[in-house]
Amino acid sequence: xxxxFYRRSMHSPSVDAFKTAFxxxxxGIAVVSARTAEGPVGLTASxxxxxxxxxxxxxxxxxxxxxxxxxxxxxxxxxxxxVTARHVETAQAFAITGxxxxxxxxxxxxxxxxEPYLPSARFALRCRPLQVTPVGASSLVLAEVLDVIEGxxxxxxxxxxxAFHVLNPTAVG
Numbered sequence: 765x766x767x768x769f770y771r772r773s774m775h776s777p778s779v780d781a782f783k784t785a786f787x788x789x790x791x792g793i794a795v796v797s798a799r800t801a802e803g804p805v806g807l808t809a810s811x812x813x814x815x816x817x818x819x820x821x822x823x824x825x826x827x828x829x830x831x832x833x834x835x836x837x838x839x840x841x842x843x844x845x846x847v848t849a850r851h852v853e854t855a856q857a858f859a860i861t862g863x864x865x866x867x868x869x870x871x872x873x874x875x876x877x878x879e880p881y882l883p884s885a886r887f888a889l890r891c892r893p894l895q896v897t898p899v900g901a902s903s904l905v906l907a908e909v910l911d912v913i914e915g916x917x918x919x920x921x922x923x924x925x926x927a928f929h930v931l932n933p934t935a936v937g
Contacts, residue, residue, distance in 0.1 A: 848918025
């Protein structure tokens with residue numbers, strides 16, 4: 765077996781190697797949405813992870829602090845919509861600056877608490893931020909899950925090698 769090491773220097777890996785490692789690591793997709801004074805904001809996240817059970821907590825990262833990401837970072841609460849194959853176009857729209865968001869065709873609704881959410885998402889997790897940790901130009905968000913709203917079953921979708929891929933769970937055996 766041939767081992768391949770990517771190094772920028774003796775003590776730090778190269779940025780390209782790091783990007784390649786995570787580009788080739790499949791990750792689940794979520795659309796994070798919030799209500800701000802300026803209106804609804806949202807973004808696509810492939811970094812959502814379960815963190816703990818007491819309290820129920822999750823984490824995700826955002827790569828900037830302006831625009832939709834800035835709105836989510838300033839929001840008192842937000843919804844992490846765990847999406848399925850039927851939401852690929854929505855996830856793509858929320859991954860591109862300036863794309864149409866919160867359109868009627870995407871199927872958005874509003875929770876009693878004011879946050880926009882996708883009722884057709886497999887799960888919608890209403891959260892409040894516990895801690896935001898800056899990491900260079902990015903921020904790591906640690907959030908408490910306040911509500912878990914079960915939506916519709918559907919085929920899972922992952923982000924892998926710069927594209928969305930639908931998984932067929934019945935093929936897993």
